[in-house]
Amino acid sequence: MSTSNLDTTLRYLKALEDMTTGEALAAFxxxxVVQREYPNALTxxxxxxxLKKLLADSERAKGLLSSQRYAVRSTFAQGDTVAVxxxxxGTLAIxxxxxxxxxxxxxACGMFLTFKDGRILTQNNYDCFEPF
Structure with a gap:
């Protein structure tokens, strides 16, 4: 199961890079789902x-960013948990x-995901932004 969840996580990151929204993003x-973004320089x-807020924010990101890239440094998967x-x-549109x-x-980001039925149930983000 871990390999499947890791594969899903990597496809999810690619979908985020591609600025995927709507039902195509909801499928992950x-x-x-509950996503927690812990305090950082931006938030x-x-x-x-x-889910509703995740999808709305993915639409909003299209106005804020012209592109984004996730370069994976390391991964760990065990059972229903994946850490990346x-x-x-992100290249700013504004x-x-x-x-x-x-x-x-x-x-630099640490993302911890748990899965249920092959889909992301929780996502915790620890994002460390370079000064801006």
């Missing part, structure tokens, strides 16, 4: 998203704080 998530109080360490790079449109924002 269990209907009861100082952190946030929790359900990634380097994220200015964000000190960065102009067209600049790249970077973060």
């Amino acid at each position: 998530f269990h209907p009861d 100082t109080k952190g946030q929790t998203r359900d 360490e990634v380097d994220w790079t 200015p964000v704080r000190t960065l102009p449109a067209g600049a790249q924002m970077r973060a």
